[in-house]
Amino acid sequence: MRMDRFSGAGVRDQRRPFETDHDRILYSSYFQRLAGVTQIVRAGEEDIFHTRQQHTHKVAQIGRRLSQHLLRKCEERNIQCPQLDPEVVAAASLAHDLGHPPFGHKGEYTLNDLVQQAGEEGYEGNAQTFRIITKLAVRWNETDGLDLTRAVACGVLKYPWLRDAHNPNKSKKWSAYASEKDEFEWARKGQKEDVPSPEAALMDWADDIAYSVHDLEDFHRCNLIPWTKILNDQDEQLQIVHRTAKKWHGGPENAIEVLQEALAQLIEQLDLYQEILQQRYDGSRSVRVGLRQMTSALVGNFIQQTKLKWPMSIDVPPETERKVLLLKTMARDYIISNPSLAAQQKGQERILRELFQMIMNDTCWGDVGNRKVPNYLPPRLEYLIDLSESLARFVADCLSSLTEREISRLHSRLVGYEAGSVLDPIVR
Known part of the structure; x- marks a missing residue:
């Protein structure tokens, strides 16, 4: 059942079905688009910043290593794990951000507001990803979408429910629009209600690890992280804890206390690299070596801490999850507080x-x-109009199919900021 496809399009070749899924995602135009989409800082800003595509490749690599690590542990204990396949995790990881619109989360929030104002259920990057793999992506004449296996389609659903406006846990994050309800129910067949599959949970955990470590590395290279204060200033540490607790969805009543403990443990780990962290990044070989050692150690530690609970659920120690939450806060807050980024985001909105x-x-x-x-609009977007259930959904589908450069050039010409050339297409 895990290898079933919704439509069964295409022919079999030398690859396993999950390997075919991985390749279909990798070669899709939606995946190519991610090279021109923001991770945190605008795509094209500087080469040192991750694009959404670079981030995705690293999520897939971490997801594969996580699942391989867990399978080795199962082998040591003579446990069979037929419901865990590294290829499924890697493929789901490659797909997980296909629905991420231009301009990062600012773009997502803006599109959600616009679509809701038009009377629709909104825009959500995860739900758009599922819409892309099941309907919008172009691969076959006889069926829409990429026609992935059930296991990979399910592995993409990290919030495995449709939107419920009356449920605070399901109104802001969800993994499928009502228009893809049939495909959602097919992908989720045999799964526990509201519980992500083990492979979806691993994809989500790999995403958190990549975000928390590699984005922080980007901003360290720009000298935007005040490591001296983080490592030595108790007031700064307390602020980090409070900011993390404020954004911790479903956090415990003693969130401040447990986060303080986790931050103390994290600082103890980071103290090993204090010499690197407290000097200005200059790109020298010794500094780059030290930074690589630190990020490798953090990722390796987070992978090794992950365990498998029988029957088939992912077990991440609470203190490890808290460390990742704290690192994500640092990566997010120290750059988002930058006035230059705020000005960019205002223009992007x-x-x-x-x-x-x-x-x-x-x-x-x-x-x-x-x-x-x-x-x-370019010819490559025309087919979307007959796949869209409403005018607002069509517009959202169009805009979220563009890179940031394409969408900026289109806007500049339409409002007269840039004349361009009639011989130069705005969007190819």
Whole structure:
């Protein structure tokens, strides 16, 4: 059942079905687009920052190593684990951010607001990912989407429920729109309600590890992380703890206390690299070696701490999860507080809002077959109009299919900031 496909399109070759899924995702245009999409800092800002695609490759690598580590542990104990396959975790990891729109989470929040204002259930990057792999991605004439196996489609669903506006745990994060309910139910067949599959849980944990370690490394290279204060200033440490507790969804009543303990343990680990962290990053060989050793040690430690509980659930020690939460806070807050980034995001929000309204106004909407896209949109987006259940969903599908460079150039021409050339397509 895990190797079933929703439509069964394509022909078998020398690859295992899960390997085929991995390759279909890797070669899709939606995956290629991620090279031009923000991780935290705008894509194209500087080479030292991760793009969303680079981040995704690292999530897939960590996810594969996590699952291989757990399988080796099972072998040592003579336990069979048929429901855990490293190829499924790697494929789900490659797919997990396909629905991430231009301009990072700012873009996601803006599109969600715009789609909800138009009367739809909103925009969610995870739900858009599932929509892409099951409907929007182009691979076959006879079926929509990538037609992945059930195991990989399920492995993408880290929030395995549809949106429920009346449930605070299901109203902000969910993994499928109502329009993909049938595909969602097919992918989730045989799974516990509201519980991600083990492979989805590993993908999610790999994403957290990559975010917490590699993004922090980016900002260290820019000398934006105040390590001296983090390692030595108790007031700064307390602020980190309080900021983490505030954003800890479902955190315990004693969140401050347990986070303080976790931060003390984390600082003890980081103290081993104090010489590297407390000097200005200059790109010299010795500094780069030290930074590589630190990030490798952190990732390796988080992988080794992960265990498998029988029957088939992922067990991450609470103190390890808390360390990752704290690192994510550092990676997020020290850069997001930067006024230059805030100015960028204000402009990016304006681009999305103005483009959304233009396309809404200029699209001829009617029954399927009687719709017409604006003549300034590229031919490669035209097919989306007959796959969309509403005008607002069509516009969101269009905008989230573009890179940040494409969407900025399109906006610049439509508002007259940039004339461009009639011989140069805005979006190819």
